[in-house]
Amino acid sequence: MPNRIKIIIKDKEIKAELFDTECAKKIYHSLPIESHINEWGDEFYFTIGINMPTDKTATTRVKAGDIGYWPPGDALAIFFGKTPISTGDDPVPASEVNVVGKLIDNPSVLKTLKGAKKIRIEKE
Numbered sequence: 001m002p003n004r005i006k007i008i009i010k011d012k013e014i015k016a017e018l019f020d021t022e023c024a025k026k027i028y029h030s031l032p033i034e035s036h037i038n039e040w041g042d043e044f045y046f047t048i049g050i051n052m053p054t055d056k057t058a059t060t061r062v063k064a065g066d067i068g069y070w071p072p073g074d075a076l077a078i079f080f081g082k083t084p085i086s087t088g089d090d091p092v093p094a095s096e097v098n099v100v101g102k103l104i105d106n107p108s109v110l111k112t113l114k115g116a117k118k119i120r121i122e123k124e
Contacts, residue, residue: 004124024100042081068097080107
């Protein structure tokens with residue numbers, strides 16, 4: 001059963017869910033998380049203070065709206081469009097991410113929030 005969360009950037013609340021994996025559960029139980037946003041193309045990533053290895057969901061094939069945990073940076077990544085190494089329309093992470101969730105709301109709303117400095121993730 002997925003766990004519902006909300007992502008807060010500026011005055012926007014974006015609904016999302018975290019999947020039923022060990023990595024996703026650890027993230028969910030550590031909420032709320034507040035962090036500084038980094039951008040890489042149409043990807044927001046930010047450290048969350050959790051250290052987990054890659055798991056069976058690890059991949060470099062993601063879609064806009066996917067949420068991934070990026071082990072090399074102890075970071076969460078939210079994909080909403082092309083990244084600098086994309087060759088098609090889909091985002092491509094810098095290296096494998098554990099797919100831990102997905103946005104329920106339309107990921108294109110994140111394009112309007114580029115340049116934001118802070119992100120907060122809470123249980124819904």
